[in-house]
Amino acid sequence: MSVAGESPDLGIVDALAQLSFVLQATLSRHAAGQDLSIIQTRLLGILRDREPTMQELARLLELDKSSITGLVDRAEKRGLVQRTPSTDDRHAIRVKLTPLGRRTGLVIRTGFQADVAEATKDLSDTEKSDLSTLASTVVSAYAAKRGYTTSTKNSS
Amino acid sequence: MSVAGESPDLGIVDALAQLSFVLQATLSRHAAGQDLSIIQTRLLGILRDREPTMQELARLLELDKSSITGLVDRAEKRGLVQRTPSTDDRHAIRVKLTPLGRRTGLVIRTGFQADVAEATKDLSDTEKSDLSTLASTVVSAYAAKRGYTTSTKNSS
DNA sequence: TATTGTTATACTCTATAACTATA
DNA sequence: TATAGTTATAGAGTATAACAATA
Numbered sequence A, B: 001m002s003v004a005g006e007s008p009d010l011g012i013v014d015a016l017a018q019l020s021f022v023l024q025a026t027l028s029r030h031a032a033g034q035d036l037s038i039i040q041t042r043l044l045g046i047l048r049d050r051e052p053t054m055q056e057l058a059r060l061l062e063l064d065k066s067s068i069t070g071l072v073d074r075a076e077k078r079g080l081v082q083r084t085p086s087t088d089d090r091h092a093i094r095v096k097l098t099p100l101g102r103r104t105g106l107v108i109r110t111g112f113q114a115d116v117a118e119a120t121k122d123l124s125d126t127e128k129s130d131l132s133t134l135a136s137t138v139v140s141a142y143a144a145k146r147g148y149t150t151s152t153k154n155s156s
Numbered sequence C: 001t002a003t004t005g006t007t008a009t010a011c012t013c014t015a016t017a018a019c020t021a022t023a
Numbered sequence D: 001t002a003t004a005g006t007t008a009t010a011g012a013g014t015a016t017a018a019c020a021a022t023a
Helices: A014-032 A038-049 A053-063 A065-077 A097-120 A127-144 B012-033 B040-048 B054-061 B067-075 B101-117 B123-145
Strands: A081-085 A093-097 B081-085 B093-097
Touching: A014 A038, A014 A097, A014 B012, A014 B101, A014 B123, A038 A053, A038 A065, A038 A081, A038 A097, A038 B123, A053 A065, A053 A093, A093 A097, A093 B067, A093 B081, A097 B012, A097 B123, A127 B012, A127 B101, A127 B123, B012 B040, B012 B101, B040 B054, B040 B067, B040 B081, B040 B093, B054 B067, B067 B081, B067 B123, B093 B101
Parallel strands: none
Antiparallel strands: A081 A093, B081 B093
16 A cells, blocks of 8 residues: 555556556557667667677577577668677677667667656655565566576666 | 565666566466467457457557457457457447457466466565555556556456 | 577568458 | 458568588
């Protein structure tokens, strides 16, 4: 209890499911503004602080390696990412952002942030903090259950 | 503050974005268990308490009407939904669940619920309630901003 | 042989444009 | 003409299976 206003209380399951849909729709809108899909946007987000191999990308995105080939092909064709031969493993390939890819990811991320700020502007600072912490806790619980890396920062 | 444990605090933006990704991944896994996609699962969820026209489905799912044609085609071919002529408008078509569609949606929903319960099991009742309420509040804020119907119950 | 990545193929999902049929 | 829906087409995204190359 104790929270702002008059929102209809669905149970926690419906509330979280709906929340995930509106957040995805929001992200999708900002991605579309850069003519990108959500999965391409996630790719840019993952590469923000990493230069993974194709194999590692497959694990991070939970996709088949053949899907990664296509994904990276299309991103590379648009100049957003670059394949570079791995110095150590000669049959591994590392993927990294180009400056354009970094800028594009930032634009999407910034727009998304603004929308989240707008959607949470009627919450008190305490409520925002609680929401943030509770969301992180749930994410960590999922991460613990499965093999996730929590450090992913998957937004954009 | 004041919440369970030791989760790393990303800001609210990253926390919500990550939450939406893990929830979508969870839903996707349960949908895949029934050999369905997320969008097919959303279709089943929307039809749980409605018999919309194709046009209304396009609005509810925010997709082009031609996309709805294909979506409903594939669902109908699998026996999950049924097209019925609208009694009043003779060129409108209503879509409704078949018993199989209803059962399939329920299986996915139940599995998803179990996962959410598992992921929130370390939260106190108050924390669960707060999370639910805060999530609903954010969803309502989005709904108010755009033209959404909050009553969608979009999970499964 | 085992691992990394690509290719070939097939299917789902999506939008745009053109079409039919009802109103 | 305007509205509801379908069809044709094109492209992104995805998985499976088969392949090449490195280890």
